[in-house]
Amino acid sequence: MDAASLSKVLYVDLGRKRSWVEEKPQLFENTLGGTGVGIRLLLEECPQGANPLGPENPIIFSIGYLNAIFPLGSKTVAMFKSPLTGNLGESHGGGRSGVAQRMAGYGAMVIRGKSDAPVYLVIDSGGVKIKDASSLWGMNSSSTVGRIIRENEVGAGSRAIMRIGKAGERLISYACVITETYRHFGRLGFGAVFGSKRLKAIMISGRASFSLKDPKLYREAYDDIFNTVTKSPLMKKYHELGTPMNVLSLNMASSIPTKNLQSTKFEGAESLSGESLREKYLGKRAACAHCPVSCIHIAALREPYATEPYFYKTRMISYDYEPIYSLGSMLGIASVDGYLNLMDRVEEVGLDAMSTGVVLSWATEAMEKGLVGNDETNGLLLKFGDYKTYIEAVERLVTPPNDFYRALGKGVVYASSIYGGRDFALAFGGNEMPGYHTGLAAHLGTLVGARHSHLDGAGYAIDQKATASGKTLSPQEAAEELYKEEVWRQTLSSLVVCYFARNIYTPETVARCFKALGKNLMVEELSQIGRRTLRAKYEFKLKEGFSFGGLTLPKRIMEVPTPQGIIKEDDLREGIRAFESLLKKT
16 A cells, blocks of 8 residues: 555445445545544534434544554544534544554544444455444443453454543533543543443454555654654653643642642642652553554552452552543542542543543532532532542432433533532633643633643643743733644644644644655645634534624633733733634735
């Protein structure tokens, strides 16, 4: 297979139990793949006003030209309509998913309809097998599901297994899809879309080989990128500490949201820092396929058996900054063992850790303020720092005993609309808050970003750079920086390149990669592709009812100081208008 070839789209109809392949080379050539292809397929496949949990909501997986060919080209883009926000759903997953899909020969996969019984899919270059998953449905552990499929299905070459836990089956609006145990399609409720289709899992494998137009030029380009990745201090920090390196620096800068953003200082920052976890808990590191960085940090939690105190069991639990923020500082949990136990349970049932922590922190403050009581919490006394009670609350989230937990399962915006407490309900465009209270750009970026994620425009980094230089950003300046960054990230997520390598895959490097694959791509074309992709995303968002003027601003973010000072509502509104104006000029 030509390494520059990326044209096949695999279609699966779960209702009719059939599949087929269509050749769409022009679609990939005009978009680079990944996000660019995903949003165009979503516009084609998802009818306006579709129920996110209905059979008409498609599941779309797409990859790009650099997947499986160059270092850190390892992720897969998922597109869908979000059950959490009712609008654009986009999530990026790592592990082996992107490489496996490339080796199977599919640039994109579109899954339609709904099965009448639980199923899982086995996909390879020969097509699709739709298999009965009745025995897997309802299993308590998502990792057990992965192990059963791995042991019972033959898959040659690169293989990935994506599956949901109980949260996805029960249609929790922020359920995730787990891939290779430690990676996820985490945000915006992708797992609930799986569950609505009665789709428990997907296994994809392939063993394609590639031909290269210019092997010498490819080797030179590959080696330069590989050497930069492995020797650059930019990437070394991800290997050594991973994203938890942010814990101490954000805490020192009074930027880490704590106890539902009632504070920006976390008393457990030292114990849950990347440095401390590496010293006392790090069991191993892991990497996504075709990535030399190994940024996945996995803790070894050693605990005695209840009935055999001198015998120990060891659980391996991954940790990153965002779960440490959401299940640690936001819930006031300073105990490492407590945090890891809660994280492990959230993982096993298949919930998005970020939304779960924000929802539970809102519920805790709502209980403190008397908005909810024992009847609503089903006898649980939610209290910041009490990880055991939060583990019980997670069980009630996925097996709700009453309307309160059913409301929590729909996200903090919905729950606060029923029980009050909107002023401290921390969500942006319907998506729960990420872990940065750094200044105007962080919150503006999450408000206006296409998927309301901190990764859309990296506003926190824009704030941090401004603070370090002693500058205060104007709303216009913040909007311009966010827009420029989000445009470039559309290109990276179309290729599909991990954002950690964003400073390595410069426009010139990307153009060189394409030349090695036998395709001429001008540097200026990359920006054009990014702008077209971003415009297509907002075409979908606006079609589904999104409006910049209708964005709700969480009051709490304008009450608690940031390193850039108190954020003013007028500045946020001005920044929103500035971003919208830039987008209209795209």
